[in-house]
Amino acid sequence: MAYQFQPIGTIQSPFKEKFGIPRQPGLVPELRAQLVLSAPYSQPEAVAGLEGYSHIWIQFLFHRSVKEAWQPMVRPPRLGGNRRVGVFASRSPFRPNPIGLSVVRLERVRVEDGGVVLDIAGADLLDGTPVLDIKPYLPYVDNIPAARSGFAPQAPPVLLKVRFTQRALEQIGEYPEAENLESLIRRLLELDPRPAYSGKTQPARIYGMRLYDFDLRWRVDEQGVEVLELAAL
Amino acid sequence: MAYQFQPIGTIQSPFKEKFGIPRQPGLVPELRAQLVLSAPYSQPEAVAGLEGYSHIWIQFLFHRSVKEAWQPMVRPPRLGGNRRVGVFASRSPFRPNPIGLSVVRLERVRVEDGGVVLDIAGADLLDGTPVLDIKPYLPYVDNIPAARSGFAPQAPPVLLKVRFTQRALEQIGEYPEAENLESLIRRLLELDPRPAYSGKTQPARIYGMRLYDFDLRWRVDEQGVEVLELAAL
Numbered sequence: 264m265a266y267q268f269q270p271i272g273t274i275q276s277p278f279k280e281k282f283g284i285p286r287q288p289g290l291v292p293e294l295r296a297q298l299v300l301s302a303p304y305s306q307p308e309a310v311a312g313l314e315g316y317s318h319i320w321i322q323f324l325f326h327r328s329v330k331e332a333w334q335p336m337v338r339p340p341r342l343g344g345n346r347r348v349g350v351f352a353s354r355s356p357f358r359p360n361p362i363g364l365s366v367v368r369l370e371r372v373r374v375e376d377g378g379v380v381l382d383i384a385g386a387d388l389l390d391g392t393p394v395l396d397i398k399p400y401l402p403y404v405d406n407i408p409a410a411r412s413g414f415a416p417q418a419p420p421v422l423l424k425v426r427f428t429q430r431a432l433e434q435i436g437e438y439p440e441a442e443n444l445e446s447l448i449r450r451l452l453e454l455d456p457r458p459a460y461s462g463k464t465q466p467a468r469i470y471g472m473r474l475y476d477f478d479l480r481w482r483v484d485e486q487g488v489e490v491l492e493l494a495a496l
Numbered sequence: 497m498a499y500q501f502q503p504i505g506t507i508q509s510p511f512k513e514k515f516g517i518p519r520q521p522g523l524v525p526e527l528r529a530q531l532v533l534s535a536p537y538s539q540p541e542a543v544a545g546l547e548g549y550s551h552i553w554i555q556f557l558f559h560r561s562v563k564e565a566w567q568p569m570v571r572p573p574r575l576g577g578n579r580r581v582g583v584f585a586s587r588s589p590f591r592p593n594p595i596g597l598s599v600v601r602l603e604r605v606r607v608e609d610g611g612v613v614l615d616i617a618g619a620d621l622l623d624g625t626p627v628l629d630i631k632p633y634l635p636y637v638d639n640i641p642a643a644r645s646g647f648a649p650q651a652p653p654v655l656l657k658v659r660f661t662q663r664a665l666e667q668i669g670e671y672p673e674a675e676n677l678e679s680l681i682r683r684l685l686e687l688d689p690r691p692a693y694s695g696k697t698q699p700a701r702i703y704g705m706r707l708y709d710f711d712l713r714w715r716v717d718e719q720g721v722e723v724l725e726l727a728a729l
Binding site: 264265266267268269270271287288289304306307308309310311312313314315316317318320322324335336347348349350351352353354358359360362364366393395396397398399400401402403404405406407408409410411412413 | 548580
C-alpha cells in the first residue's frame with residue numbers, strides 16, 4: 264500500500280545546489296532561510312502558538328534525490344566517503360522514502376498578505392525544498408542527553424582557517440541583500456565542504472558553489488581556505 | 497504535486513487501539529515493541545551500523561487518523577482539551593500529512609530467517625503502524641539543551657497512585673507472554689490516560705483499554721487508580 268502526501272510549504276534558502284550545504288542542521292547558525300506555507304495551509308491559525316517554541320522540526324522531501332535508485336548501503340561523507348553503512352543507519356538523502364528531518368531555530372512567525380512565512384536559522388536545506396510537515400521541538404521528549412551514537416559522534420572537530428582576497432571582500436561589501444555575508448561564508452567554508460573522496464590533495468583546484476545568485480569561488484592550501492571571488496552566474 | 501511513499505516496515509506493539517497510549521514516546525520505558533522491516537528493505541545490510549546507536553527516530557504513518565479531515569487548529573490533551581493551538585504547533589495525529597515522529601530506544605537488531613526485526617522500547621505506537629523511515633538519533637544534532645517550549649514544557653508532573661485487586665494480580669501472574677506486565681500497567685495508568693475533556697469527575701466509571709489480547713479494566717478514585725481485571729476479549 265502506498266500513501267500520498269502533498270507539500271504544505273517550500274523552503275527559500277541561499278543554497279541553489281547541493282554542493283556546500285552543511286551536512287547537518289545547526290552547524291551554521293548564521294544561515295537564514297524562510298519556510299513559506301502554501302495554500303490552503305498558509306493561514307495564521309495553523310501556526311498559532313508556534314511562536315512559543317525556540318526550535319521546530321521540519322520534515323521535508325529530498326527533492327533532488329528522489330529519482331536515484333535506493334541502495335541498502337551508503338557512504339556517509341563524515342566517514343571519509345569510503346566506509347559503507349546501512350541506509351537506515353545514516354541520514355543520507357538516498358533512502359527508500361526520501362523524507363528528511365531537520366531541527367532548526369525558529370526566529371519569527373510572520374503573516375504577510377494573509378499568508379504565513381517562518382524565518383528559520385541553521386537550516387541545511389536546498390532552495391525550493393518541499394516541506395511535508397512542521398512540528399514543535401519538545402525538549403522533554405526530543406532531548407536525550409544519555410543518547411549514544413555510533414559514528415559521527417561530534418560536530419566536525421577540525422575547522423579550516425578562512426581568509427579572503429581583497430577582491431572577495433569588496434564584492435561582499437557591494438552585496439547588500441545578504442546580511443552577515445562574510446561571516447556566513449566563513450562558517451560554511453571552515454566546515455570544508457570538499458567531497459571526502461577527492462583525497463583533499465589538490466591545492467591548485469578552485470572550487471565553486473552557488474550561493475544566492477553568485478558563484479562563490481575558493482581554494483584550499485596549507486594555511487586553510489582562501490576565498491577568491493563572488494563570480495556572476 | 498504529490499509524492500508517494502511505501503512503508504518500509506510495520507510496528508508490533510501491545511496497543512491494539514489508541515486509547516491508553518502514552519502521549520509521547522519515552523514516557524514508559526518498560527514499553528517494548530518491535531519494528532519488523534518489510535521486503536525488499538528487510539536485509540541486514542540496510543541496518544548495518546545501526547546497533548551502535550542507543551536511540552532511533554521512527555517516521556511513521558498515523559494510519560488510524562488519515563481519513564479524518566484536516567483542521568487548522570487542534571485541542572492538545574496536555575492543555576486540558578479545551579485550549580486550541582495551530583496544528584503545526586502540536587504533535588497531533590490529525591495533520592495535513594499524517595506523518596508521525598517518535599524517538600525510541602533501540603534495544604537490539606535481530607536477523608530472523610533472513611529478515612530484520614528491531615526491538616525498541618518506549619514507543620507510543622499502535623500495533624500495525626506503517627513505518628516510513630528509520631534514522632539514527634545523532635546527539636550532536638538532535639540534542640538541543642537550550643530549546644524552549646511553549647506549552648507542555650515538562651513530562652506530565654502529577655502521577656496517579658496505582659493499586660491492583662487480588663484478581664488482577666492473579667491474572668497478571670498467569671500471563672507469561674508479557675514481560676514485566678505489572679510494572680508496564682502501573683506506568684501506563686499512572687499517566688492517567690482518561691480523556692481530558694471528561695472532567696475527571698466520574699469515580700464510578702470503569703475504563704477499559706485493549707492491551708495485548710485482553711481488555712485492561714480500571715477505575716479512578718481519590719486514592720488513585722485501581723486495576724480491576726484483565727478481561728478476555
